Amino acid sequence: MTNKRAVWLTVCFVAYIVVFGAWSLITPDRKLSEFENRALAQLPQFTTAKLWDGRYTSQMEDYLADQFVNRDMWVGIKSDAERTLGKTENNNVFFGQHNYLFERFAAPDGLFHRNVESIRTFAKRHQDTSVYMLIVPQSEAVYPDMLPPYASATSYSPQKVIDHTFQTLKGDIVPIPVLDLLKAHRQESVYFRTDHHWTMRGAYYGYEAFARAAGLEPVSLNALASRVLSDTFYGTYYTKANNKHIQPDTIELLEQPLPPYQVCYSDSQTCTDSFYHLDALKQRDHYAVFFNGNRAWTTITTSNPSGRSIAVFKDSYANDFVPYLAKHYTRIDMIDMRFFRDNVDDYLKQHQLQDILLLYGAKTVAEDDIFKWLN
Template identity: 35%
Template sequence: MKQYEKIYKYTMAGLLSIFIGGMFSINLLTPNKSFSDSENRNLELFPTFSIQNLLDKKFNTNYEKYISDQFAFRDFWISMKSDIDRTIGKKENNGVYIGKNGYLLQKFNKPEDQDVKSNIEALNDFHLANPNVQKYVMLVPTAISILENKLPNYVSHVDEVTYIDKVKKSLNKEINFIDVNPILSSKKNEYIYYKTDHHWTTKGAYYAYLELSKNMNFIPTQKESFNIKNITNSFYGSLYSKAGFRHIEPDSIELYEPKEAIKYKVEYVDENKTSNSLYEMNNIKKKDKYTVFFNGNHPLVKITTENTNAKKLLVVKDSYANALLPFLLSHFSEIHVIDLRYYNDNLNMFIQKNKIEEMLLLYNANTFFEDSSITDLSE
């Protein structure tokens, strides 16, 4: 019996040694990758060695990250872990729930009371500094609030809509708050949020545009007036990258193109570039296909349309606005689009210089409560 135990131990030790030696050899021979498509992020490369980095323990930390990121067959191991997690009933990973029908739902983290207060005060102060500009605020609830029926069983979450309502009630009464929760809730059985990404779909943005038209007093373009074009069926978004869950069906992306074409020019001011399209179609070949809208986020974008007698609009926004902006072209002469996360100039001066008449602040609730740059409105 002892002889068999020895043989077993030696065999297992030998197999383990072969596995470790094999993986070590494969890791040495496998070229490093600088970017992970599935995770949509840059991977850690071999750290620069210096005595100072070694003493500060930075080298060791970065080297561990390097080994983790460059481990051979990394995607295979991540996929295997995903399968195991789902098999044992794991419902959440890295702040993302895996819900019903293949939906990934981003957890809403309870914001600090002071952060909520600071953002509200910034909006109210901005209003007082620009009394002649008609202002509209749209805070979009994310999928976890609208698609609660997709959440895993027995999962409770912080009520995002409660915080949105708190902003609504605390804003200066002359600021128009556009509540899109009712219309989105009424359409929750439609494809209004991506399954693998934190954004709403173009259809979801269109419904919000209809609600916006009621408040801004313009006649919206009806759905029949668009050619709805499916440009991809292989979109894996930010939540897919963040959560690590695999074997999920990809999303599709639609564009709503007016049947009666509108002439316009897009200027990416800080990059000193111009375009005759709102869309960067080459990005459909990339991992982050949502950047088909405006090629992602920019500090300042100016859209000039052929509606020379219409008003000028300023949109202060996060990336949720990118899918809604195309619907606004027929209603304004100029649309200035500012992302405060990247814009460094004084907004009050910008409004005066460009004779802005109306302003829309459009954020998803998660970003609004987490983004400290919103307080820049009051500076």
């Protein structure tokens, strides 16, 4: 190596460190990354104990990586470069056709079977009531042709989770199959492209199936007023994909005319008169427009004279489904077992809830360790 070249190399190397180091230093730290939708690491507190067990240095590493100048831009460039090279996924999110994103579904393990057993124990204890169960598949089950080539070979089939659950719980629950219905209406945007949830239109078909199983006359789709709440919705898949070129989603509201009703939340003293929380449209997660996100329990009281009541054990897939039920029930209680730690049976008895519906995404049934709290 010539002397000149060595000097040149050294200057570039040192300049790189100094420029980016100083630039990072003077740029104020950020708490959240809007693009990645996650909290960024903050300057770690120093203690000798932490230095000793290696935690301090690893926290420092996270801090420097997260607070690097123009992090979002670099993250975007990395993912663009990878896509140019033919990569069809990032963070287990597949880049599908027509701006669709899908998430890889890992093959379920023993937890799935324990969850199904917990549901069985719960259903057996409530044999005197009808226990309905609706499992919402992930969008890849409805749009498998939109997946990148070979992706399906590396992802577990949501349909298998649903079939296995319904088969195992045969006789204990009333299954509400929805996959074929959703497939039949796949042209109508029944799922978000950038988020893991079904849309309110997709949820309508779930509601229709439930209503028929429960002996209720579903409201016709034509009787619902359609209103676009947002056309700038970026969901959870988008956040994981780090792909800035994906077009945003639209959130459609399908409203039926209803007499006044009241919605009360477990963690709030006040009640509201609407299922929809329009302020959520100012935040990152527009899906929170439905019931303002998830709560331990949510109680809906309507002026419906039927006197019928229902407990909906749910995850967030129920949030754009439950508004349809207001037509049929006088009281609806949504219970989210991720946050609810009271005794379930006491709660059902205290509020004299008649019907029971378990409404969950297939991923929750397969992977979330929450069903043990039912018993």
